[in-house]
Amino acid sequence: MTTVDDVSRPAVTDVSGPSRVAASGEGISAEELQLAARNHGIPLEALRYDVTPAGLHYLLIHYDIPELDPAAHALTVDGAVDRPLTLSLADLRERPRVTRQVTLECAGNGRALLHPRPVSQPWLVEAVGNAEWTGTPLAPLLREAGLAPDAVDVVFTGADHGVERGVEQDYQRALPVADALRDEVLLAYEMNGAPLLPQHGAPLRLIVPGWYGMAHVKWLRSVSVVTEAFEGYQNAVAYRLRQDADDPGIPLTRIEPRALVRPPGFPDFMSRARVLRPGPCTVDGRAWSGHAPVVAVEVTTDGGATWAPATLDEPTGGEFAWRRWRFAWTPEPGRYVLGARATDASGRTQPVEQPWNRGGFANNLVQRVEVAVVPE
Numbered sequence: 001m002t003t004v005d006d007v008s009r010p011a012v013t014d015v016s017g018p019s020r021v022a023a024s025g026e027g028i029s030a031e032e033l034q035l036a037a038r039n040h041g042i043p044l045e046a047l048r049y050d051v052t053p054a055g056l057h058y059l060l061i062h063y064d065i066p067e068l069d070p071a072a073h074a075l076t077v078d079g080a081v082d083r084p085l086t087l088s089l090a091d092l093r094e095r096p097r098v099t100r101q102v103t104l105e106c107a108g109n110g111r112a113l114l115h116p117r118p119v120s121q122p123w124l125v126e127a128v129g130n131a132e133w134t135g136t137p138l139a140p141l142l143r144e145a146g147l148a149p150d151a152v153d154v155v156f157t158g159a160d161h162g163v164e165r166g167v168e169q170d171y172q173r174a175l176p177v178a179d180a181l182r183d184e185v186l187l188a189y190e191m192n193g194a195p196l197l198p199q200h201g202a203p204l205r206l207i208v209p210g211w212y213g214m215a216h217v218k219w220l221r222s223v224s225v226v227t228e229a230f231e232g233y234q235n236a237v238a239y240r241l242r243q244d245a246d247d248p249g250i251p252l253t254r255i256e257p258r259a260l261v262r263p264p265g266f267p268d269f270m271s272r273a274r275v276l277r278p279g280p281c282t283v284d285g286r287a288w289s290g291h292a293p294v295v296a297v298e299v300t301t302d303g304g305a306t307w308a309p310a311t312l313d314e315p316t317g318g319e320f321a322w323r324r325w326r327f328a329w330t331p332e333p334g335r336y337v338l339g340a341r342a343t344d345a346s347g348r349t350q351p352v353e354q355p356w357n358r359g360g361f362a363n364n365l366v367q368r369v370e371v372a373v374v375p376e
């Protein structure tokens with residue numbers, strides 16, 4: 001890692017550890033808006049699809065989308081291995097092919113709802129998608145390369161390059177060896193049955209089912225085995241749960257449980273508040289967790305004062321895909337605040353009051369969907 005000199009690049013953010021926290025009452029800045037316009041969320045009505053169409057899946061891109069030629073692209077597997085490998089996309093496509101539905105969620109989802117607000121990509125609740133990823137499992141490739149007995153981490157490097165808090169870097173993330181060797185981890189070259197789109201990592205990305213988005217390295221060009229804990233920026237500085245800038249924090253790994261409501265009725269253009277007709281309807285949505293299967297979803301229509309159980313559909317997408325839930329509701333005219341709360345088999349659930357952290361990560365506070373029920 002090199003440090004970029006502020007003098008040579010005046011517009012580069014200063015070097016001061018984790019990102020800034022907004023002052024009380026400080027609105028979303030033009031810089032946050034710039035990020036939000038590049039990195040869009042899922043339109044919540046798209047929760048209707050079991051498999052999120054590629055163009056409706058959320059996006060998070062730290063730097064620029066790199067320009068890569070699939071025909072010339074090569075993946076290297078090196079470092080602490082007996083036999084370093086270089087594979088073309090054609091080589092990877094000849095290997096065993098697996099398709100898996102995986103719910104991806106950005107670790108920063110919910111950040112903009114924290115008080116005070118950590119200044120970064122200002123997600124509300126929409127940084128999620130559930131796609132079908134096709135590729136070849138990573139573990140057999142690592143075994144063919146022959147992991148050194150003292151291997152500790154596997155470092156995944158993307159072809160994108162930028163500066164973050166003054167540190168110039170390739171986007172890189174490491175996984176502990178045991179996590180990299182999980183059967184489910186894929187080197188993916190297709191999304192929803194088509195070659196990866198540029199914004200989703202074409203021509204090759206990592207998929208780490210159950211983990212927050214930052215682990216799923218896009219534009220993957222190198223897999224390198226190391227014998228000491230990786231200290232790269234995205235592991236050691238960025239994606240950690242900490243209370244203040246000096247707190248070493250704990251690394252983010254798996255996705256906390258969350259349920260989202262597919263907003264019923266029709267929206268008000270500006271506020272997105274919902275308008276719904278009185279009478280029987282079915283409210284539905286999706287629920288997921290990266291720790292264990294979702295076992296229960298409860299629904300509130302009064303902003304969390306009372307809860308009633310929803311029914312869960314049979315899982316359609318496997319262990320790492322979100323699950324649909326449904327709730328029968330017959331509202332009278334009036335104003336309501338809908339929300340849903342998922343609980344997984346590990347006992348984890350969603351808070352009604354969110355603990356704060358410095359980076360604005362893993363905020364799985366129950367969503368608030370304002371609904372006005374009005375007769376025609």
Ligand SMILES: Nc1nc2c(c(=O)[nH]1)N[C@H]1C(S)=C(S)[C@@H](COP(=O)(O)O)O[C@H]1N2
Binds near residue numbers: 057060063107158
């Ligand atoms: N190379 C690279 N990989 C990356 C990123 C990136 O900026 N560069 N962003 C990560 C983050 S923070 C998230 S949330 C997911 C988003 O994946 P998606 O844009 O396909 O939804 O990609 C991850 N992989």
Ligand SMILES: [Mo]
Binds near residue numbers: 213
């Ligand atoms: Mo992310």
